[in-house]
Amino acid sequence: MTSHSAQSTDDPRPARPDPRSSDSSERPGPGTPPPQWWSRLALSIPGCWVALLFACLSFLPSLIPRPSLFQGALAGASAAIGYGLGVFGAWLWRALADREPHPTTDRQLRVLALVAPVALVAAVIMGVFWQRWSAPLVGLEPESPLAAILVLPVAVLVLLLILGIGRLLRALTRLVTRWLGRHMGPRPARVLGAIAVITAVALLFNGVIFDRLTVAVNSVFSLSNGGTPEDLSAPTSPLRSGSPESAIEWDTLGFQGRGFVAQGPGATQIAAVAERSGHPAQETMDPIRAYAGLDSAPDVESRALLAVQDLERAGGFERSHLLVVTTTGTGWVEPTSVSAFEHLTLGDSATVSMQYSFLPSPLSFIADKDNARNAGRALFDAVYNRWSQLPADSRPQLYAFGESLGSYGAEAAFSGEYDMSNRLSGAVFTGPPRFNHHFGEFLRDREPGSTEIAPVYRDGRTVRFTQDPRLPAEPVDQPWEGTRVLYMVHPSDAITWWSTDLMLHRPDWLEEPRGSDVPDQTRWVPFVTFWQVSADLGLAMEPGPGYGHNFAGEHVDAWAQVLGLEDWTPERAAVIREAVLNKARDPFVPSS
DSSP states (O other): OOOSSSOOTTOOSOOOOOGGGOOTTTSOOTTOOOOHHHHHHTOOHHHHHHHHHHHHHTTSOOSSOOOHHHHHHHHHHHHHHHHHHHHHHHHHHHHHHTOOOOOOOHHHHHHHHHHHHHHHHHHHHHHHHHHHHHGGGGTOOOOOGGGGGGHHHHHHHHHHHHHHHHHHHHHHHHHHHHHHTTTSOHHHHHHHHHHHHHHHHHHHIIIIIHHHHHHHHHHHHHHHHTOOOTTOOOOOSTTBTTSTTOSSOGGGSHHHHHHHHTBSOOHHHHHHHHHHTTOOOSOOOOOEEEEEOTTTSSSHHHHHHHHHHHHHHTTGGGSSEEEEEEOOTTSOOOHHHHHHHHHHTTTOEEEEEEOOOSSOHHHHHHHHHHHHHHHHHHHHHHHHHHHHTSOGGGOOEEEEEEETHHHHHHHTTOSSHHHHHHHOSEEEEESOOTTOHHHHHHHHTOOTTOOSSSOOOGGGSSEEEESOTTSOOBOTTSOOOSOEEEEEOOTTOHHHHOOGGGGTSOOHHHHSOOOTTSOTTOOOOTTHHHHHHHHHHTTTTSSOTTBTTBOTTTHHHHHHHHHTOTTOOHHHHHHHHHHHHHHTTSBOOOOO
């Protein structure tokens, strides 16, 4: 019997085309190779999907609203991280499955090309909404939505730059591997080749690029260190370093030191502010300020001794209140804190500080963080050594202050809470970085039930924390006798909460009830949150007072708590706060 399922070979009719064997060039199928331009890019589809996910997640709000340029750079960096993780994850999966990678198909590429633009545009729109909503939380004006046009172009440029660097290193690794392969097996050659390139890049950066960059930056900032703030001149009062009677010459103080000794309230201004506040003072004094710059002495210890000698010359140990300030990287002393201290003590105070670097705090942290610790320890030890030699009944009350990196240096003078209690009458540490040794210890060992942004440490017997110093520091139901150490922190301060742990660990301040200045939509995402908070570091000073890393004016109420003023009222605080904010940088005018 003749089969009807197959056409006879001598049938003159033309054979019908088999749809299974149609030309793939006419109708792309799921297994069709992608266009040639995609093949040249040699991108990984899994890497692209994870890059897209990370880029979209980067638009979630963090601590500070980000301008469009910042957001674009952050999205590009996050996409590059996601791409790397996606490529690594795909490689690991194939290694475990012991198979070769599947070739990219046209269908996979078309799905990616459809989803990516929609997801990115949606992320940009949501990002604009979140940033505009969170701006008022930290006292900022929302950015115009039109600025969001810049986000995606900047993100693409950053992504391509990072991918280009990565491919350059990969090409270098293959070149080294190929050379090593002539002398050993392929597997050890690959391992040793990767190790060799990574090591060479690390050594090149640390030993050549980083050192030269540090020298160059130091040179740039050393030039500005030689200037003098506008409208200021060398003080004439013997109560100030840099005066004719001082052992420290004006020209050696540096830019920040000259600003510090030539500014601040005098006795007349302090008396006028006290009268306006409803607490007229029977007697006020011109405050003492002593300071040593980098050029005042050759090393940290001799600089600290020189500052203390000038402090003693000016009569600083004869005052009732003595404040030791550890500066930030450039030698900057937070002016409103010292002015607040002087107003609240009615001028019966002396403040001593010194410079340890030319660099701003972020660069100083990277390049010479040890200098901040050594300077803080050397200065306080020099002051304490002279202070402890005085008769116990005639010593001034001893206080410490440090803001930001300055708090890191100021903490270094003490071994812990007991040491602070034994050697201080009080201290204010403002905006402490998370890497501060004692600050980190106090957070880790806080009382159960207290949060990371509002911790309670050992019933608040010595150390307490505040987000708003206008309110009594918790726990208010426990006595705060003897030494009072107060940490001022803001939930939205990236400098306080930044940590490399954010890469892989969810922080407590995002698990617990968050501060009122942190958006509810803020979420922890591995790697992404770390880069978000890293970007926030550059914006930390942008918010208004009371948010981010801006503590202007809050030092008044903080010092009122630490000094234990019993007649403190909101009305008095408002008057002194206004005077401090408006007059802290005015030239110092002695009363006589």
